[in-house]
Amino acid sequence: MGRRQLWDQDEVLASAMRLFRHRGYAGASLRDIEEATGLHPGSLYRTFQSKDGLFRAALDAYNERVVQGRVRVHLMELADPLAGIRSFFTSTIETGAEPDPGCLLTNTAVESFTLPQAAVGVHHGLAVIEGGFADALTRARHRGDTPPDLDVGATAAHLLALYQGLLVLVRAGLPRTTLHSVTDGAMASIGSLRTPRKQDDHE
Amino acid sequence: MGRRQLWDQDEVLASAMRLFRHRGYAGASLRDIEEATGLHPGSLYRTFQSKDGLFRAALDAYNERVVQGRVRVHLMELADPLAGIRSFFTSTIETGAEPDPGCLLTNTAVESFTLPQAAVGVHHGLAVIEGGFADALTRARHRGDTPPDLDVGATAAHLLALYQGLLVLVRAGLPRTTLHSVTDGAMASIGSLRTPRKQDDHE
DNA sequence: TATTTTTGTGAGCAAGCGTTCAACTATGGA
DNA sequence: TCCATAGTTGAACGCTTGCTCACAAAAATA
Numbered sequence: 001m002g003r004r005q006l007w008d009q010d011e012v013l014a015s016a017m018r019l020f021r022h023r024g025y026a027g028a029s030l031r032d033i034e035e036a037t038g039l040h041p042g043s044l045y046r047t048f049q050s051k052d053g054l055f056r057a058a059l060d061a062y063n064e065r066v067v068q069g070r071v072r073v074h075l076m077e078l079a080d081p082l083a084g085i086r087s088f089f090t091s092t093i094e095t096g097a098e099p100d101p102g103c104l105l106t107n108t109a110v111e112s113f114t115l116p117q118a119a120v121g122v123h124h125g126l127a128v129i130e131g132g133f134a135d136a137l138t139r140a141r142h143r144g145d146t147p148p149d150l151d152v153g154a155t156a157a158h159l160l161a162l163y164q165g166l167l168v169l170v171r172a173g174l175p176r177t178t179l180h181s182v183t184d185g186a187m188a189s190i191g192s193l194r195t196p197r198k199q200d201d202h203e
Numbered sequence: 204m205g206r207r208q209l210w211d212q213d214e215v216l217a218s219a220m221r222l223f224r225h226r227g228y229a230g231a232s233l234r235d236i237e238e239a240t241g242l243h244p245g246s247l248y249r250t251f252q253s254k255d256g257l258f259r260a261a262l263d264a265y266n267e268r269v270v271q272g273r274v275r276v277h278l279m280e281l282a283d284p285l286a287g288i289r290s291f292f293t294s295t296i297e298t299g300a301e302p303d304p305g306c307l308l309t310n311t312a313v314e315s316f317t318l319p320q321a322a323v324g325v326h327h328g329l330a331v332i333e334g335g336f337a338d339a340l341t342r343a344r345h346r347g348d349t350p351p352d353l354d355v356g357a358t359a360a361h362l363l364a365l366y367q368g369l370l371v372l373v374r375a376g377l378p379r380t381t382l383h384s385v386t387d388g389a390m391a392s393i394g395s396l397r398t399p400r401k402q403d404d405h406e
Numbered sequence: 407t408a409t410t411t412t413t414g415t416g417a418g419c420a421a422g423c424g425t426t427c428a429a430c431t432a433t434g435g436a
Numbered sequence: 437t438c439c440a441t442a443g444t445t446g447a448a449c450g451c452t453t454g455c456t457c458a459c460a461a462a463a464a465t466a
Contacts, residue, residue: 002412003462026229027317030454040415041455051454101316109375110313113304114230122375157381158365158388165368172312172325178360185361189392205442206432233424243445244425254424 009047012037013061016054021101025055025108025115052117059121062104067125071132081136082145082187085159088132089183092167093176102171105129106164126160133159137190151195158193162186212250215240216264219257224304228258228311228318255320262324265307270328274335284339285348285390288362291335292386295370296379305374308332309367329363336362340393354396361396365389 019028019036030041030051037044048054070088078084092100105125108118133156140146166182222231222239233244233254240247251257273291281287295303308328311321336359343349369385 001410001464003414003464005413006462007414023317024229024314026227027314029452031452042416042457043414045455046413099316102313106371107313109371110305110310111227111230112375113302114226119376123377126372126375126377154384154388157384158392161368161372161385161388162361162365163368164371165364165366168309168312168367168371169329169364172315172329173322174326174329181357181360182364185357185364185392185396188395189361189388192391192395193388204434204440206444208443232422234422245427245445246443248425249443 007037007039007043010061012039013058016058017062017066017104018101020055020058021104021107024111025051025118026111055115056117056121059104059108059118059125063121063125063128067105067128071128075132075136078136081140081143082190085133085136085140085190086183086187089163089166089186090180092163092170093179093183099173100170103164103167106167106171109164126164129163130156130160140190146191147194149194150191151193155190155193158189159186162189210240210242210246213264215242216261219261220265220269220307221304223258223261224307224310227314228254228321229314258318259320259324262307262311262321262328266324266328266331270308270331274331278335278339281339284343284346285393288336288339288343288393289386289390292366292369292389293383295366295373296382296386302376303373306367306370309370309374312367329367332366333359333363343393349394350397352397353394354398358393358396361392362389365392 015036015038016033019032022028023032030044033044033051033054034040044054048057070091074084074088074091075081078087092103105122108115109122109126112118112122134152137146137150137152137155137159141148141150141152162182163186166179166186169179169182218239218241219236222235225231226235233247236247236254236257237243247257251260273294277287277291277294278284281290295306308325311318312325312329315321315325337355340349340353340355340358340362344351344353344355365385366389369382369389372382372385
């Protein structure tokens with residue numbers, strides 16, 4: 001019943017994602033979006049209601065596909081968890097010839113003052129990354145690759161901050177040597193956060 | 204000769220700074236700027252040539268006053284350098300009741316893809332912060348507060364990334380407990396970066 | 407085939423944008 | 437006192453913005 005949709009939603013969200021990553025929400029006009037996605041405003045508004053709606057859909061898609069995917073590959077499924085953490089960091093630095101657009105989460109977090117609707121998506125994405133770090137760290141601890149009293153939660157938060165900071169520096173266009181030394185620092189700092197000895201610790 | 208300027212340039216730059224910190228460059232319209240600074244477009248364009256020119260002036264003022272000031276107070280003039288590093292971090296978290304607008308450098312770094320004219324200012328500001336960390340770390344090492352073979356340069360870059368990451372998380376609106384635990388992590392990670400023993404090290 | 411339903415198309419809208427400028431006001435020197 | 441100079445004012449300009457909607461096109465149903 002009725003005409004069939006001519007365009008693929010995943011493809012459209014992917015190109016919208018790319019555009020928003022580069023220019024941000026405020027910096028991407030609907031004409032830009034039209035050009036990037038190939039969608040006319042009518043179809044766009046029929047499906048996503050508003051520019052805002054499209055952005056939220058793109059952010060959700062980013063969380064589901066890019067973030068979850070990267071977390072799974074580097075932080076959850078790799079045999080060597082510490083090597084996975086390292087590659088999670090370096091993979092944001094080595095992105096080919098052109099300058100890296102950074103992470104949509106980082107960029108949106110910074111823009112979220114003017115874009116409160118995006119806060120939920122940002123929180124969720126950050127939590128996924130933090131959870132991934134926690135998973136990798138727990139596995140590393142069980143393998144004996146870290147001190148046995150490693151504070152997994154605190155270290156995961158620490159790595160999340162470091163990762164977000166790295167993405168800011170990537171976006172600022174700092175030289176790769178600096179970025180790699182930050183990665184080295186991140187790896188070296190793992191293990192410096194131990195759980196304080198608790199009085200009622202019966203484990 | 205001629206009429207006297209009725210407004211104070213420092214005050215105007217301060218309020219422009221505040222506005223840009225909250226809304227970013229793209230998000231602050233000239234009507235907003237007019238309201239925030241009390242300046243009519245004519246005076247504005249006479250002095251700063253363009254919105255862009257005003258932004259660059261505000262960024263320079265931010266570097267000179269806010270960044271340099273904070274670096275001096277926390278990282279260069281304090282008797283206890285490690286305590287200074289800690290307060291440098293915590294001072295961005297405890298900023299009163301209202302949500303923190305974050306750091307203009309962080310926000311601009313992220314926006315600098317659409318704002319290449321700001322790249323120089325961002326680089327400069329980041330270098331000042333990194334230099335401040337290096338100064339504090341050197342002093343801490345001389346006092347014996349860190350391992351003697353601490354890699355000051357790498358640790359300074361590490362702290363810079365961590366600091367920028369913290370500001371992203373602040374901007375994302377994460378709870379203060381998380382932010383404080385990041386600070387704790389930052390302090391704990393100092394000392395984990397040592398200089399690799401060089402073959403031709405004659406010192 | 408005629409009708410109903412869904413989707414695509416793109417000109418066009420009001421509102422807002424960054425910017426300009428001619429008229430106006432204050433000041434110092436001749 | 438008059439003029440040259442510097443600064444203020446705010447209406448208005450051309451464009452772009454996010455968004456709408458009447459119409460055309462295609463598929464499903466009768």
